[in-house]
Amino acid sequence: MHYTQLRPVHNRWSYAISNVKENLWFILLSSLGILFILYGAAFAVVTFTPLVPSFISPKQTSAPDLADGIRQWPTVDNASAPIAQELCPGYYSENVVRTTNGITAWLRIAGQPCNIYGKDYNDLILNVTYQTDNRLNVRITDSEDIQYVIPDDVAKAPVAETNTAQKYEFEYNTQPFEFWVTRRSDGDILFDTRGTKLIFEDQYLEVMTKMEPNYNLYGLGEVIHELRLGNNLTRAMWATDLSNPIDSNMYGSHPVYLETRYGGDLQSRTTSTSHAVFLRSSHGMDVLLRPETLSYRVLGGIIDLYFYLGDTAIQAIQQYVSSIGLPAMQQYWVLGFHQCRWGYKNVNDLRDVVKLYREANIPLEVIWSDLDYMYQYRDWTLDEKNFHPDEMHHFLEELHANNQYYVPIIDAGIYAGNPTNLSDVYDPYTAGLDKSIYALNPDSSLYIGNVWPGYTTFPDFYRNANTLKWWIEAMRNFSTLVDYDGFWLDMNEISTFCTGSCGNDKLSDNPSCLFDFVGSPSTDYPEGFNVTNSTEGFHADSAKAVMAQIMPAVAPDAPVQLDKIGRNVNYPPYKIKLAEELLNLASHTLSPNVTHHDGTLEYDIHNLYAYTETMTAYKSFLELRPNKRPFLLTRGTFPGSGSYAAHWGGDNSSKFYYMAFSIPQVLSFQIFGIPVVGVDTCGFGGNTDFELCARWMQLGAFLPFYRNHNEITSIPQEAYRWSSVAEASRIAINIRYSLLPYWYTLMYRAHVDGTPMVRALAWEFPNEEALKDADRQFLVGSAILVTPVLEPLVTTVNGVFPGSRNDIWYDWYNYTKIEVPNGKNVTMDAPLGHINLAVRGGSILPMQEPGYTTTETRKNSLKLLVALSSEGVAQGEIYLDDEALVPASTLNVEMTVADGSLSVRSRGKFVITTMLSKITILGVTSKPKRVHFDSPVVVNWAYDETSRILTIFDIDKFNGSDLKSFNWTLTWAESDTST
Structure with a gap:
């Protein structure tokens, strides 16, 4: 059975009558749209096609109030909230047993339970394990074995190995129980809970460590932020669908940090040391970075801390990544240039893009499809009118014959058929019902969400063997329609536009679509657009008014719905600091009381959803294509996701500052163990312009994953649309392709030992404290220094050539020695179309003559x-x-x-x-x-x-x-x- 969607049968006259009003609006809006296009054409100078996107037929939309919810005031911002450190008693230890492999002990509550943000546990169990010479595990669990622990069959915990000479010391006080971890070589205390209390409740865990003054921390993602985090912020971990908010929670959860210390006596320290700390938890949490302390405040589970001794930053990253799961080795073609757009409305559009890239002599490796190819946005289907299986078959034959590849999108939400319309048949949905694969409400009814196709259900990938069988069947059926080369897993944080279940009663409204794009092209342009684009695009003002977000206190009637062990999971007593756009834990994502088939609640495993979907897709690929490396690109991530997939930064905007943020984004994911990572080059939301796109196309060529992608309401931004962008792209891609043997070797090194593919300057030059904040330059491997332009209206760029006076740098373009003082900020020429590159002395780079594709390049x-x-x-x-x-x-x-x-x-x-x-x-x-x-x-x-x-x-x-x-x-x- 093929998953081509069976279209509902309508009486054409009754259908037309029922849509007269909608059609009149369409005619009016289309007329206005035509006038808008004509106006734009008068001012636009574009190489190939108009900048204004095609309008889309209107669709029924769902009620906006479905996204409403009760706003939660973050506890950390509430001055009247009780302070657990002041009110709770902490614990003392007894029955301590030391072995050659670690320490075990009982922890007893040291006074009257405080029960501030949940129910205190009176008795805990401490297990300290010397896992390797460089890795220590401190695990604290409840003695009743009630709290959730991530099972090894879902995500493997770091495994203890043979160790002979631990480079650390675990020390503790008995009453009150406090512990600290010391590096033996220099006596440096890496983690120190002395003077703080351990708090362990069923919905609130807190552990705090003292920090050095002006400490240097990196990681704790996923977040849009500078690489170095600073010491006055709160980092929330709760995966959700938000379009790249600045300094807020978003698609992934990675509670790991890298710390680099240049010594207490900064004048006497000649080198730095680095270590990493990982809290293995899938729960929502706040991590509070304050001038003198770092605190974990977790909504449940256990305390499962791992310490990685380093000594260098790269060694600490390697130790962490090796323990959570080494990255997958990708196929060679993944390193090529990829093109996507939400708005390629038929097969001919795809074919034309491929053709125009070749005519412009801009190498193109992979063409992607966003939602456009589906029938009414439904997974595993083709829109037979615009993407007929026969046409797709011919197109993909042509593509593969030219050594190019095709990757379509798959969203996590599965359209739920309308039970009152017998013609609304959607085979994947009914197959899922038969296999009982969907997430449930507490009363065992289907949990209903609202995503692009309308009201949806969500596969339960958590320890549900039937879901794997269903996914394999769906992939197998879809492969008869489309000879895909990989999958793009989107909206898998997981995303839904309802707050809480929309309700099974809404299914009779299907098909329903939340958004209507008719007549709403973006008028947002990059910074400096009015100066640089007066004759190459619409004369538009990119400034936007910013509306203040009012954050009222929690409504007094916030519902209390206890789970089977007495927790209020939807509105927990401690409220983590979510992005301001989010009302509560259920905003833009699944409700915490969603019940999985083994009884586990979403509250406990929410941050694992994307990870379990990615792992399921990976296993399905291996089932259908044994011994062939699967290619998956996932938006949601968790520690270990790199073992299965690559990642991109999600829905960024066409702004210079987002281009600048792409560097710390990519560097942070090297820490997280997902080295094949990039961002939407030229920006996803809003309109790019030729200056931003030229700069970004050149920067993107030096990130591990390289894809141009934007949304349907924005102007098209393929590299051939502006002559300046085309020339900049040809130069950058040719350099990238000439370095493919080097890139592939870097990917292999990441695969075997976790070494970052791209690196912060501070990681490669650990003796230079001045580089601790540097994230506007970076290194490809250890050999190539990249200094991109990250702001508009300039023809120069500032940067440093790090190292001592004995370090040599060579100009990439003419191979001559760069005669500037090392470590000094210098100004370099950077006209549009030029990106500054330098080769590090002491390096040997394998190269090939670049061809049009990676296959052609490998033959040179x-x-x-x-x-x-x-x-x-x-x-x-x-x-x-x-x-x-x-x-x-x-x-x-x-x-x-x-x-x-x-x-x-x-x-x-x-x-x-x-x-x-x-x-x-x-x-x-x-x-x-x-x-x-x-x-x-x-x-x-x-x-x-x-x-x-x-x-x-x-x-x-x-x-x-x-x-x-x-x-x-x-x-x-x-x-x-x-x-």
Whole structure:
């Protein structure tokens, strides 16, 4: 059975009569729209097509009051709220048992229970486990085993391994019970609860640590914020659908932080140390960062803390990521350039976009479909009028024949058929009913949401084997219609436009759509648009009035609906600090009292929803395409999501400041263990312009995941629409594609040990405290420094070249040494279309001649770019494989330079069919007398005394077996000691 939607049958006359009013409005609005288009065309100078999007037929909309709810005042902002640290008694320890692997003890309440934000537990159990030499686990649970604990079959907890010499010390006081964690090497106290109380209630846990003055913390996401968090904010963890609010909770929950310390005596410390702390919890929580303390305030569960000793920032990240699940190795094509838009209304639109990219000679790897391809926004369907299966089949055949790929969107909400309309048949929904896969209300009725197709149900991915079977069946049926190459998992935080269940009585209104886009094109443009775009777009003012949000106290009649163990989960006594747009925990997402099939409440596992959907999709891919790496892009994330999927930053806006925020976004996800991450290049919401899009297309080329995407009410923003953007994109994508062997090696390194693919300057230069805030520059791997323009109306950019006076940087474009003081803020030329790149001395970059696709690029000749350090040394690596889930053949190449020789050694059976054609060596201080390989290969070489560049070329004409297998040595200085 194929999941093509069976369309409802209507009497055409009765249908027309019932829609006369709607059609008249459509005619009126369309007429106004035509006038608007004509007006815009008079002022627009655009390369290919008009900037105004096509209008959409109006659809029935649901009542807006369904999103209403009772606003909750965040407890942390309520001056009259009781303070648990002052009123609760804390705990004392007894029956302490020490073993070689850790400590166990009983914790007893140290006085009268306070019961402030829930019911206090009198007795707790402490388990301290020395998991590895660098990892410590402190776990506190209730003795009654009532509180929720994340099961290993859902998300594996970090596993204890053999350890011989712990680099930490766990110490404690008995009465009151307090603990602190110390690094043995320097006596640095990393976590210290002394002087604070442990609070453990059924709906409120609190643990607090003292912090160093002016501490440096990173992580605690997902959030739009500078990379360094500061010490006066509250970070809420509650996954929800909000379009990239600044400094508020959004799509993912990652309660892990990285801390870097430059020492108490800043003058005497010559290097920094870093460590990480992870609170393993799926509950909503506040993390309070204050000048002298950090506090966790969690809505339930247990205290399950993990400490990672580092010592460097990258080591701490590696230790954390390795413990939660190493990132998936993606297919090579994922590193290409991707194009999407909500508004590709038929197959011809997709075909035209692919065609126009090729005509503009802008490499395109993947074309995506947003909701447009579905029948009435319903998953696993095709709109047979605009995306007929036969047309899609022909289009995807053409696409794949050209080594390009296709990825469609799948939303989490499943349209619920209208029970009063027998013709409203939607097979995936009824199949789900048959398998009992949907989330429920406490009374076991279906929980009904409202998303794009109308009223929906939500698959229960939590420990429900039937849901996996249903997803596999849906994927299998859909694959007969669409030869997809991956899936885009959206709206999976999970998103719904009702606050609480809409109610089963609403199903008779289906099909219903919440939003009507008729006649509402965006008039929002980037900062500086009026200056730069007076002749290249609409003359529009991008300024918007900001409406003040009034936050009343909790209504006195807030309902109290207790669960089976006496908790008020929908309106818990402690209210976490949600984004101001959110009324309460159920706003924009599932109600906390949603009941899963094993009886678990959404309250306890809400932040796991997207993770469990992603894991289900990943398993389904493997069932249908064994040993082929699945490609999934997910919006909602949780620790471990990187083992299954890539991520993008969600619904950002076409603003320069959002482009700037994309750098800390991507860097933060390196900490979170999801390295293949990017943002919607040129912005999702609002209109871009040629200046912003050109700058962003060049920045995006140096982020791990690279996709241009925007919404239906905004102007189209494909890279070919402005000549300046097209040229900037060609340059950037060609650089990206030339570095594909380097990118793939970085992805492999992240896959095997959690090393970040892109890096903050402070991580690579841990001795330079001045870099602790730096997030307007970043590094691709350790070798390429990127300094993008992040503001409008400028032709220069400021940045630093980090390192000591012995560190060398080379200009990417001309390979010459950059002669500026290290660590000093300098101004660089940055005309539109140019992004400043520098290569770090001591690096060896594997490269290829760029082609139109990643497949074509891989067929081109290989090159090596060797950038010598001031000591004349360098190193690098190459990893390649057959791209199977478990590769049958791999190749690891290690490259090192010392004493005027480049040594290349490899292991593995993967065979490279392309030849090595050129080696460029930067920083050779004098002309060699002789250049030769250790095998009988003719060497053609040239040396430029001005730039000090040695070039070995035409190697592919003489490639012997050793060169092909990457086992050789090139020497250029043994007879010239001056180098």
